[in-house]
Amino acid sequence: MDIKNSVAIIKAMPKVELHLHLEGAFPLESLLRLIKKYGNTEVRNLEELKRKFIFTDFGHFIDIWYWKSAFYREPADIEDMAYSTIVSLSEQNIIYAEVYFSPYDFVKSDMPFQTVTEAVISGVRRAESEYPIKIGLIVDIVRNHGPETSIERLDKITPYKKDVIGIGLGGSEKEFPAKWFTAVYTEAQKRGFRLVAHAGEADGPDSVWDALQLLHAERIGHGVRSIEDPALIDHLKAWQIPLEVCVTSNLKTKIFPSGAKHPIRNFFDDGLFVTINSDDPTMFGANLTDELNLLISDYHFSLPEIKQLMQNAIQASFADENLKQQLTAKQQAYWDSINLSL
Numbered sequence: 001m002d003i004k005n006s007v008a009i010i011k012a013m014p015k016v017e018l019h020l021h022l023e024g025a026f027p028l029e030s031l032l033r034l035i036k037k038y039g040n041t042e043v044r045n046l047e048e049l050k051r052k053f054i055f056t057d058f059g060h061f062i063d064i065w066y067w068k069s070a071f072y073r074e075p076a077d078i079e080d081m082a083y084s085t086i087v088s089l090s091e092q093n094i095i096y097a098e099v100y101f102s103p104y105d106f107v108k109s110d111m112p113f114q115t116v117t118e119a120v121i122s123g124v125r126r127a128e129s130e131y132p133i134k135i136g137l138i139v140d141i142v143r144n145h146g147p148e149t150s151i152e153r154l155d156k157i158t159p160y161k162k163d164v165i166g167i168g169l170g171g172s173e174k175e176f177p178a179k180w181f182t183a184v185y186t187e188a189q190k191r192g193f194r195l196v197a198h199a200g201e202a203d204g205p206d207s208v209w210d211a212l213q214l215l216h217a218e219r220i221g222h223g224v225r226s227i228e229d230p231a232l233i234d235h236l237k238a239w240q241i242p243l244e245v246c247v248t249s250n251l252k253t254k255i256f257p258s259g260a261k262h263p264i265r266n267f268f269d270d271g272l273f274v275t276i277n278s279d280d281p282t283m284f285g286a287n288l289t290d291e292l293n294l295l296i297s298d299y300h301f302s303l304p305e306i307k308q309l310m311q312n313a314i315q316a317s318f319a320d321e322n323l324k325q326q327l328t329a330k331q332q333a334y335w336d337s338i339n340l341s342l
């Protein structure tokens with residue numbers, strides 16, 4: 001395929017993604033505004049900020065994660081971050097995204113849970129009203145905050161059920177295994193939340209089995225280490241359980257030693273229900289557009305296969321049927337408009 005031509009096609013294509021963390025997707029310009037607001041001698045311009053986001057190892061990545069979080073000091077900062085992030089997605093021609101956020105991480109900075117949540121919802125809804133994009137919010141209840149208080153965390157989300165469609169489970173997968181969160185997932189399901197869990201990223205296939213069988217997760221965040229268990233691959237295929245695959249993230253966090261070892265191509269060819277996502281685009285330096293270009297250049301995906309991935313994302317989303325139909329129609333209209341009868 002003519003790569004130059006495909007880059008233009010991917011750029012203009014209406015896109016959908018399901019695995020993106022608000023805290024890792026903000027535009028650097030929005031962080032720079034806060035750095036200037038609160039004063040910081042280390043970083044004076046965008047170039048210096050970009051350099052700060054070149055990570056030497058995972059420990060450095062975590063350090064920078066907390067460094068940047070310290071600049072969100074009042075509700076307006078969070079509202080602006082949420083708004084700017086969604087606008088930046090729309091600028092990539094993303095028409096629908098499901099976005100994780102973890103209010104508990106901001107609560108450490110003394111801002112009440114409700115204040116953080118309402119600021120995020122406000123920023124997201126403002127962007128939606130101004131740009132052609134729809135967002136589904138998923139609250140990450142974060143493994144590292146422990147299972148003991150997880151029901152309390154769910155109680156705090158429940159009043160926002162109109163705006164928060166589901167719950168997710170990020171954080172340290174090995175140290176805080178899925179099985180510890182069975183009770184909160186059972187309760188969340190009773191309350192009508194959609195269920196998704198990170199699994200098969202830092203930990204192996206057992207973690208994915210637990211997310212499916214104990215948590216009843218409807219989708220798996222990552223799931224790439226399912227490749228280590230043929231029985232699990234058969235199960236994922238038979239039940240067509242959607243996987244939120246994030247290739248660049250996996251390579252940056254060294255889940256696989258090289259791009260050639262990443263199973264995305266095998267998963268797709270094998271008939272697994274794969275979606276493609278950017279995870280923490282600002283932190284990892286690759287947004288959804290970059291991910292799709294990477295699939296074409298390094299994993300030899302064709303345009304019909306890219307179209308299939310977008311259709312998978314629409315089908316695996318928690319959007320209602322009406323919105324799914326609208327998203328599908330927009331996709332199809334695009335392919336029709338460029339005269340590629342796919």
Ligand SMILES: [Zn+2]
Binds near residue numbers: 019021170198221279
């Ligand atoms: Zn993630």
